[in-house]
Amino acid sequence: MEGGKEKIFEIRRLEVSDKSKGFIELLQQLSVCDSISDDEFKERFEELSVNGENHMIYVIEDEEKKKIIATACLFIEKKFIRNCGKVGHIEDVVVDSNARGLKLGQKIVEFLSDKARSMGCYKVILDCGEQNVGFYEKCGFQQKGIEMAMYFN
Numbered sequence: 250m251e252g253g254k255e256k257i258f259e260i261r262r263l264e265v266s267d268k269s270k271g272f273i274e275l276l277q278q279l280s281v282c283d284s285i286s287d288d289e290f291k292e293r294f295e296e297l298s299v300n301g302e303n304h305m306i307y308v309i310e311d312e313e314k315k316k317i318i319a320t321a322c323l324f325i326e327k328k329f330i331r332n333c334g335k336v337g338h339i340e341d342v343v344v345d346s347n348a349r350g351l352k353l354g355q356k357i358v359e360f361l362s363d364k365a366r367s368m369g370c371y372k373v374i375l376d377c378g379e380q381n382v383g384f385y386e387k388c389g390f391q392q393k394g395i396e397m398a399m400y401f402n
Contacts, residue, residue, distance in 0.1 A: 256311075258353060260360050263306040263320070265294050270310060271345075272317045279343035300324075302368065306341075307361065309353055318348040323361040325368060337365025337373035358388045 263272070268290045276282040285293075297304050302325070309319040321342040328334050339361050344354045365373040376396050377385055386392075 256313075258309045258311070258318075258351070258356070260307050260309055260357055263294070263308050265291055267308055267310075267317050270315055270317045272308065272320065275317050275320055275343055275345055276341065278346060279341060303327075305364075307357060309357060311348070316345075318345040319343065319353040319357050321357045321361055323364055323373075325365070325370065331371050335368065335370045337361070337368070337370040339365075339373060339375040342375070354384065355388055358385070362389065 268287060273282060273284060273290070297306065304322070304324040306320065306322045308317045310316065311318045322340040324338050324340065326336045326338060328336060339358060342354060342358060344351075344357075362373050375385065375390070382392060
């Protein structure tokens with residue numbers, strides 16, 4: 250709260266200009282994410298934009314500071330099972346270390362879950378580390394199954 254007014258943080262789609270607002274540096278708080286040029290960013294942004302509503306990256310910007318302080322991705326997997334059903338996948342959820350405690354992570358995860366439901370998904374899933382299980386349980390998720398991965402160097 251500043252000046253007695255609570256800040257309102259809006260969720261919106263990623264824009265090309267968000268690179269200059271610290272988007273890549275925010276992702277670096279989550280995982281390996283090398284610095285990329287403006288051209289590389291724009292090229293990847295345009296590649297993803299072709300997918301329309303099937304691959305959406307959302308951000309929360311601190312408009313006073315002109316800085317991206319939270320992000321998450323939702324992509325929609327179209328299936329043959331469940332009568333050609335759809336599954337929402339939530340990925341790359343991160344809140345800036347200086348903005349934690351404002352419930353922005355919960356806000357963006359709930360937003361993406363609602364978005365997946367509104368797009369006709371029969372479920373929404375995500376992978377997380379053990380240290381984040383409690384957070385996702387607060388968001389309405391439950392542990393199910395075992396994650397398997399194969400990384401390529």
